[in-house]
């Protein structure tokens with residue numbers, strides 16, 4: 219915290235992957251590692267350009283996140299130039315969180331130690347599952363042993379804030395397998411666990427298979443059963459959820475994500491990256507070549523922007539805060555939007571009685587409503 223200054227988060231999108239997973243619609247490209255040098259040049263230009271045009275004197279750097287794609291495909295030397303420039307963008311906060319996503323089996327111990335020495339202090343490992351048939355279904359190129367050995371390497375490199383990501387509700391997955399996956403991850407004792415329900419995104423191989431009838435997604439009820447069981451199990455194991463899909467030992471909640479969900483300003487760098495800065499959302503070109511060309515020509519890789527209207531801000535606050543365990547602060551909502559939700563949406567609160575509750579001035583979704591979080595939120599939105 220820095221008095222009189224606002225927190226700022228930075229996101230750097232690294233779009234390279236060794237293989238494309240069947241379900242993933244994040245912008246990532248395969249077999250293009252030869253373009254890393256031009257990508258790096260473009261990113262450094264983008265940082266320089268943003269430093270010139272934005273006034274960041276009222277902000278302090280709170281979190282930085284290298285996401286993807288696969289950030290571990292960048293060697294530490296390349297990353298060090300980026301980190302140095304990023305940390306010069308604004309005054310660094312006292313205990314910055316600098317996170318990075320890695321894929322199992324892809325970062326050597328030597329690389330991990332080097333990342334640590336650059337100041338990276340949080341690692342998130344995309345384990346996804348420990349079941350060979352589910353990893354194959356998702357086209358993941360690692361196996362369970364790689365997840366375990368990478369976790370060990372991450373610890374040996376000195377990281378004390380580590381997350382494991384798992385996916386559930388994968389077609390063919392049994393409840394026993396999901397229970398086993400969670401138990402194995404808990405036995406490693408990471409500080410943080412993300413559990414994502416597999417979603418079918420347009421443009422992915424999974425979407426084509428489902429459309430063609432080759433693959434049937436798990437029934438909603440089975441999926442919800444897996445979610446509720448997982449959330450209870452993780453809570454009992456010392457990992458209470460602080461957001462629908464995220465669980466952490468107390469004090470290890472991902473600050474970068476919490477910043478996204480609570481309206482903190484953030485700047486995105488790299489193809490397809492989004493920014494949210496002083497009431498405006500902007501997004502970069504979602505194509506590496508077009509992004510690098512445009513950046514070299516004009517200094518910006520932006521594709522578009524929108525000004526956040528009151529109605530958009532209202533909906534976003536409802537959507538993101540109701541996904542948080544702490545819920546939606548009624549006083550903050552009333553202050554921002556001059557609206558007492560308890561009165562304007564009285565009928566909706568009655569409709570969802572038992573699933574939506576007022577606890578210490580916060581509107582929260584109860585255990586009975588977890589599986590209906592999206593439906594409840596959309597009823598409260600305008």
Ligand SMILES: C[S@@+](CC[C@H](N)C(=O)[O-])C[C@H]1O[C@@H](n2cnc3c(N)ncnc32)[C@H](O)[C@@H]1O
Nearest residue numbers: 241242244286287288319344383414415416417
């Ligand atoms: C986009 S990946 C980037 C990090 C890294 N490459 C990895 O695979 O873990 C971030 C997280 O989003 C998850 N993800 C991507 N698409 C998803 C989908 N359709 N449903 C559920 N989780 C998804 C990934 O499995 C991963 O845990």
Ligand code: SF4
Nearest residue numbers: 235238239242286287
């Ligand atoms: S899930 Fe991760 S590894 Fe797989 S394609 Fe997406 S970004 Fe790449």
